Amino acid sequence: MKILVTGSDGMLGQDLVAAAEQSGHEVRACPRTRLDVTDAGAVMEGISVYKPDAVVNCAAWTDVDGAEEHQAEAMAVNATGAGNVAAAAAEIGAKVIYVSSDFVFDGKKRTPYVESDVPAPISAYGRSKLSGEEATLFANRRSMVVRTAWTFGIGGSNFVETMLRNGATEARVLVVHDQVGSPTWTWHLAQGLLRQLDSDAYGIHHMAGAGHCSRYDFAREIFDRAGMEVNTLATDSAMLGRAAARPAFSALESEYPNAIQLPPWQEGLAGYLKQMKNAAARGAR
Numbered sequence: 001m002k003i004l005v006t007g008s009d010g011m012l013g014q015d016l017v018a019a020a021e022q023s024g025h026e027v028r029a030c031p032r033t034r035l036d037v038t039d040a041g042a043v044m045e046g047i048s049v050y051k052p053d054a055v056v057n058c059a060a061w062t063d064v065d066g067a068e069e070h071q072a073e074a075m076a077v078n079a080t081g082a083g084n085v086a087a088a089a090a091e092i093g094a095k096v097i098y099v100s101s102d103f104v105f106d107g108k109k110r111t112p113y114v115e116s117d118v119p120a121p122i123s124a125y126g127r128s129k130l131s132g133e134e135a136t137l138f139a140n141r142r143s144m145v146v147r148t149a150w151t152f153g154i155g156g157s158n159f160v161e162t163m164l165r166n167g168a169t170e171a172r173v174l175v176v177h178d179q180v181g182s183p184t185w186t187w188h189l190a191q192g193l194l195r196q197l198d199s200d201a202y203g204i205h206h207m208a209g210a211g212h213c214s215r216y217d218f219a220r221e222i223f224d225r226a227g228m229e230v231n232t233l234a235t236d237s238a239m240l241g242r243a244a245a246r247p248a249f250s251a252l253e254s255e256y257p258n259a260i261q262l263p264p265w266q267e268g269l270a271g272y273l274k275q276m277k278n279a280a281a282r283g284a285r
């Protein structure tokens with residue numbers, strides 16, 4: 001299959017390009033410098049010249065707090081940009097995957113969110129992702145919206161990296177216990193997206209690391225697996241005073257019997273730590 005990947009320099013984009021190439025697909029990696037999704041003309045030209053069978057839109061404004069102050073910019077990438085990509089793919093009859101987020105939910109549920117749950121975002125970022133879902137589904141009848149959560153992978157700033165850095169440099173690390181979600185290794189997600197592309201299951205899908213945990217428990221698992229003794233203290237979201245509200249509970253599961261299941265989040269964490277170690281060893285050589 002010929003696959004075009006937008007946002008290919010991000011955590012997911014990098015893993016998706018590598019996984020697709022490993023699986024024998026022909027891939028066009030498009031980082032923001034090659035294809036800015038907010039530029040409708042450039043998107044139409046880039047996609048119609050390459051003529052992929054499928055486009056995976058990994059481009060996103062992912063600064064959740066920054067989106068509160070820069071709502072128009074977040075909307076431009078996550079919503080208008082998503083529409084541009086889906087429309088250009090539709091023009092040449094290509095499928096499109098829009099990667100969306102657990103932050104489209106308000107977090108009031110206490111069991112994992114499934115596809116038929118009604119979104120109700122509580123942040124500007126969440127609203128922009130929900131608009132992106134709608135723009136994608138509207139523009140291309142061969143579209144799949146894949147909601148994921150709490151991503152971590154090589155080449156981006158993420159919770160695991162932040163915890164490892166803070167744990168190594170600070171006497172004690174404060175972590176919230178009142179946010180629960182499904183941590184997802186982007187390498188596992190990339191494999192899942194490739195399988196999704198093989199199907200004709202258009203519409204909304206949930207795809208995240210199996211299981212869920214609080215940020216606090218996630219941090220403890222990171223330190224344990226990294227062999228670090230860190231004084232980890234539980235706090236709550238109100239204490240941190242971040243600009244954007246986060247859902248208190250945003251674990252994802254699929255309600256479809258044939259859904260593509262990702263491995264448990266702990267396996268993803270183990271894989272990522274190994275990947276980081278290998279990358280560091282290569283860099284040291």
Ligand SMILES: NC(=O)c1ccc[n+]([C@@H]2O[C@H](COP(=O)([O-])OP(=O)(O)OC[C@H]3O[C@@H](n4cnc5c(N)ncnc54)[C@H](OP(=O)(O)O)[C@@H]3O)[C@@H](O)[C@H]2O)c1
Binds near residue numbers: 006038060099157
């Ligand atoms: N991070 C999470 O915890 C999380 C959770 C749920 C869902 N998701 C979703 O997962 C997807 C992949 O995100 P990620 O985790 O890989 O985040 P990421 O590492 O921040 O990647 C996003 C990529 O999009 C690029 N980008 C930004 N604006 C663009 C534009 N106008 N045109 C083209 N590319 C643009 C960024 O480039 P620059 O670096 O140059 O800005 C970056 O390479 C996104 O749709 C995100 O919303 C993420």
